[in-house]
Amino acid sequence: MTYKIDPRGYYGEFGGAFIPEMLYPNVEYLRKNYLDIINEPAFQKEFRALLKDYVGRPSPLYFAKRLSAQYKTNIFLKREDLNHTGAHKINNTIGQILLAQKIGKKRIIAETGAGQHGVATATVCALMGIECIVYMGAIDIKRQAPNVARMRMLGAKVIPAISGSQTLKDATNEAIRDWINNPEETHYIIGSVVGPHPYPDMVALFQSVISEEMQWQLKEQTGSPDPDIIVACVGGGSNAAGAYYHYLDKENVRLVAVEAAGLGVDSGESAATSVLGTKGVIHGSRTLLMQTEDGQIIEPYSISAGLDYPGIGPMHAHLIDSGRAEAVSVTDKEALDAAFHLTRIEGIIPALETAHAFAALDKIKFSEKDNIVVNLSGRGDKDLETYIKYLDEQVDK
Amino acid sequence: MNRINRLFQNKNKDILNIYFTAGYPGLNDTEKIILALEKSGADLIELGMPYSDPLADGPTIQESGQVALANGMTLKTLFNQVQSVRESSEIPLVLMGYFNQVMQYGEERFFKKCAEVGIDGLILPDLPMDVYESDYKKMIEDNGLTISFLITPQTSEERIIKTDELSNGFVYMVSRSSITGAKSDIENQQIEYFNRVNAMNLQTPKLIGFGISSNETFTTACQYANGAIIGSAFIKALPKEGAVESAVEGFVERILGKVSNVV
Numbered sequence A: 001m002t003y004k005i006d007p008r009g010y011y012g013e014f015g016g017a018f019i020p021e022m023l024y025p026n027v028e029y030l031r032k033n034y035l036d037i038i039n040e041p042a043f044q045k046e047f048r049a050l051l052k053d054y055v056g057r058p059s060p061l062y063f064a065k066r067l068s069a070q071y072k073t074n075i076f077l078k079r080e081d082l083n084h085t086g087a088h089k090i091n092n093t094i095g096q097i098l099l100a101q102k103i104g105k106k107r108i109i110a111e112t113g114a115g116q117h118g119v120a121t122a123t124v125c126a127l128m129g130i131e132c133i134v135y136m137g138a139i140d141i142k143r144q145a146p147n148v149a150r151m152r153m154l155g156a157k158v159i160p161a162i163s164g165s166q167t168l169k170d171a172t173n174e175a176i177r178d179w180i181n182n183p184e185e186t187h188y189i190i191g192s193v194v195g196p197h198p199y200p201d202m203v204a205l206f207q208s209v210i211s212e213e214m215q216w217q218l219k220e221q222t223g224s225p226d227p228d229i230i231v232a233c234v235g236g237g238s239n240a241a242g243a244y245y246h247y248l249d250k251e252n253v254r255l256v257a258v259e260a261a262g263l264g265v266d267s268g269e270s271a272a273t274s275v276l277g278t279k280g281v282i283h284g285s286r287t288l289l290m291q292t293e294d295g296q297i298i299e300p301y302s303i304s305a306g307l308d309y310p311g312i313g314p315m316h317a318h319l320i321d322s323g324r325a326e327a328v329s330v331t332d333k334e335a336l337d338a339a340f341h342l343t344r345i346e347g348i349i350p351a352l353e354t355a356h357a358f359a360a361l362d363k364i365k366f367s368e369k370d371n372i373v374v375n376l377s378g379r380g381d382k383d384l385e386t387y388i389k390y391l392d393e394q395v396d397k
Numbered sequence B: 001m002n003r004i005n006r007l008f009q010n011k012n013k014d015i016l017n018i019y020f021t022a023g024y025p026g027l028n029d030t031e032k033i034i035l036a037l038e039k040s041g042a043d044l045i046e047l048g049m050p051y052s053d054p055l056a057d058g059p060t061i062q063e064s065g066q067v068a069l070a071n072g073m074t075l076k077t078l079f080n081q082v083q084s085v086r087e088s089s090e091i092p093l094v095l096m097g098y099f100n101q102v103m104q105y106g107e108e109r110f111f112k113k114c115a116e117v118g119i120d121g122l123i124l125p126d127l128p129m130d131v132y133e134s135d136y137k138k139m140i141e142d143n144g145l146t147i148s149f150l151i152t153p154q155t156s157e158e159r160i161i162k163t164d165e166l167s168n169g170f171v172y173m174v175s176r177s178s179i180t181g182a183k184s185d186i187e188n189q190q191i192e193y194f195n196r197v198n199a200m201n202l203q204t205p206k207l208i209g210f211g212i213s214s215n216e217t218f219t220t221a222c223q224y225a226n227g228a229i230i231g232s233a234f235i236k237a238l239p240k241e242g243a244v245e246s247a248v249e250g251f252v253e254r255i256l257g258k259v260s261n262v263v
């Protein structure tokens, strides 16, 4: 059994390309060509060089001594927060901008939640001199203001999505509509392992550099390339997909997927898709999503804009549905507390998304000799306003 | 025989297909609009199942869907309304919606229910043709429903042939690369596309949709296909509250050129 994509574009029963005809020519072109383009030696050479010299890879694998001592185990942090632009998102945008150039596209669109993917897209567009339009939910524009400013400085046009819950789902809808209206010149850089095939696999491949490095870094530091457990937060699931990728078919490595429970899984204000979701189609892919009996998509909620999404990528739907990965849900408050804890014990301010992964350490079982990798998907500069507000509230109490 | 196939047997040009969202503007307007459309001379009705996340639709249809959902529209209510209107109407009805809605209802149960209440055909723009062929073709045919797939200016010749093979009500010719409700004159580039498709001599009738909004665009579209589909412009013409009948009749008369386009 493999947990990677099958030749039809599915992970088990999840995936596929459920798209209107208007999108078909572009998506079909990608489907037919993405592997050939990515695997070309010249493409790989350029991709690897940019990851090294521009992004700053390899990202360190840091043994978190004090955190490990406290949890009585061995915790390694994969430092994606140290990448240029501050998150894992740029691994994917570097790959996709090179691909867009190869296929002759002159205009880039993207959706963003936390703004990290928007910034990473605006960055590579500036680097290549290509026009960039980013759709972002109106609510996210407010709660991730520093990233909006960065995108504007980089020359991208940020367009608010004002429909629905005005968050990531709606930004994705608007980006898809833009692509329908502008099929010829435009490439859509999706920011996570979601969307119609081949996007989930393409984004996972670009992010797989994370686990590729983990293998040799762990070997150096522990003597074995395999950790016992990998923990990552899941919005759409791209940082998790990258951290799991080379371990997907090694069943001795436990995979933990951390979702945002918002105010609590049963509160009605949540984004814990694997608990609350059922099988359906969202953004062109058959996966798990939060929906009513009538198939209307339910507006999710999380304090973290990057996890505030009613679906998960089809790879993760399959991993969780088949029991290969464990899903853990973490509330807003647990994530906030974990962010402060990590900051004060290791001197690293994580993104709110990433903080969910650290909160999961209180919820999973492990032993003293286990080697656990937590994917530190991004840094928390963009979330300082939220953090400081929380800090002030604690002080007031 | 299915009402859609019967329509095309009796009439092969100037077919007016009107789209509207069920449950808009009022929950109980669905039947009134269907009856008024039939009375005023529409040939075919595309009934939209309101959806939370309609990817291929522009703001007008999106908003009508939001209003319909807020009005309490559900598939159950929609099927009840269709069943009830069938007591007094024989106009062909095509149900249009997104595949997730069908999946959640249960595909087989959905198709059966459509046939039972008097739906004649389906348009599911995000159901891929290959999935249709392998999983649903037989179910849909066994229930006597037609299905229409879409072609666009970017659709390859090979794929147009496939669309023609698989569509059995009509082929939905999307007039331009856009979401619904976009700007509304027909340009030379589109005419070239219409001519290109016409030269292929498809076996299935064709209706042109997207951006058709006036007597002029309707008439032009009818020169290049068996008829045309109007959605956003019709929804815009409906009053947000109050009686819908006179607005429906006035709209159809304007489109068919029975009165001047100037209101």
Ligand SMILES: Cc1ncc(COP(=O)(O)O)c(C=O)c1O
Binding pocket: A087, A088, A113, A114, A115, A116, A117, A191, A192, A193, A233, A234, A235, A236, A237, A238, A239, A240, A305, A306, A307, A351, A353, A354, A377, A378, A379
């Ligand atoms: C730092 C960080 N981590 C995680 C995520 C969630 O996305 P994904 O699940 O695709 O990794 C985001 C999304 O914005 C992010 O910015």
